[in-house]
Amino acid sequence: MKMRTIAVDAMGGEHAPEAIVQAVLKAKAELPETKFMLFGEQTKLKELLGQNEERVEIVATSEVINDEDEPVKAIRTKKDSSLVVAAQFVKQGKADALLSLGNTGAILASGIFIIGRIKGIERPGLMPTLPVKNSDDGFEMIDVGANAKSKPEYLLNWAKMAAYYAEKVRGVSQPRVALLNNGAESDKGDDVHQQAYELLKSSRLNFIGNIEGNELLDGKADVVVTDGFTGNAVLKNLEGTASVLIHLLKAGLLNNGFWVKIGALLSKKALKNLAAKFDIDKYGGAVLLGVNAPVVKTHGRSDQRAVYYTIKQVDKILREEIIEEFKAEFGQAK
Structure with a gap:
């Protein structure tokens, strides 16, 4: 070789x-x-x-x-x-x-x-792998900031590349592809998202429809495709929220008296499992596809x-x- x-x-x-x-x-x-x-x-x-x-x-x-x-x-x-x-x-x-x-x-x-x-x-897309709550597999999200403006055809190409990556690099069989949108119905979103929906639906991808922002970490999709502006905003929001929650959790456990600290000690294994679940280091970096x-x-x-x-x-x-x-x-x- x-x-x-x-x-x-x-x-x-x-x-x-x-x-x-x-x-x-x-x-x-x-x-x-x-x-x-x-x-x-x-x-x-x-x-x-x-x-x-x-x-x-x-x-x-x-x-x-x-x-x-x-x-x-x-x-x-x-x-x-x-x-x-x-x-x-x-x-x-x-x-x-x-x-x-x-x-x-x-x-x-x-x-x-x-x-x-x-x-x-025509336009490459930036794709990280992000964690989900119910498995260790995570999901791919593309584009998260390589493009400020997008066309429906860009989203289709990004979805194709991300799905292939999920299958070959991460071992996901028949990756489920979803379109990030502001509702589950096919007519939701602006013209770009509505047209992208139809392109994805007509493709050979395992397209499961729209996904909303509050469902991203539920593990419903293996690939989530979105325009670069939205993807970057969502990614920064997820990273910021996770950081704040971890900070508040640590502060709550350390600064609320003896019995809370005892409870934290008894919950140590569960807290470690939680940290491991959202350990993004193990997924590597973001790929410019x-x-x-x-x-x-x-x-x-x-x-x-x-x-x-x-x-x-x-x-x-x-x-x-x-x-x-x-x-x-x-x-x-x-």
Whole structure:
């Protein structure tokens, strides 16, 4: 089997490059047919890597794209940034996939403008995997912010790619596809959603109809498709709500006297199970579907564990060759 190569932007994220190098070394031990290219400050990366140089190559870069940088301007002006050089290596075929924890907009711009769109895909979509309450499988949601405006055809293509991903990468048989809307009836929503409903209904997908926002975590669908504006707002709301609830739960257990603390101790196992259920690290990062190579972005605050899971995710995408399948499917459709 051909050796796979993952290009890693080692300078993106709050814990870079330490957490990234640690994750690469851990994943490397489990992935004997995978090589890694680390892009960033050479001296620092060599120091962190030590003698663990087998199947790991350092590519020295002199710039970093920061969170406050304007994405498109940054990829055009910071030509020697770790993200841009890594994307160029993927474009040139020197690496097979791109992984970064950096500026989300710059990662999307690098995927679309440097690596390039798959022929037949007019707009790529950004897709994370999110948890549900009744299983460990989670669900895919696309698009969560790559596109401010959408057309019905975009939603259909995103649904096709996400369903294929759910089946091949996450092992979901006949993924249930739903359209995020403001009601269950087929005539709900604006023109884009009504037309998207008809396209999805007429497709070969296992389309189960509309799903409302309050049902997302119930596990009714394996893939939820939506426009990028709505998807981004929903994603931020879910993340913010989860963070607030965890904070309030901790504060309530720690600050309400002796007996509440005893109750918390007795409930420790249940609380751990709850935390595990909504552990999003194990799902990896968000995938930009519709570009010529896997481009995966994980949270800027990700630690070594989260980056490790994302590396495993990227490797699985490469092994399943889903990009090649997309090129064949949508190239023919074009």
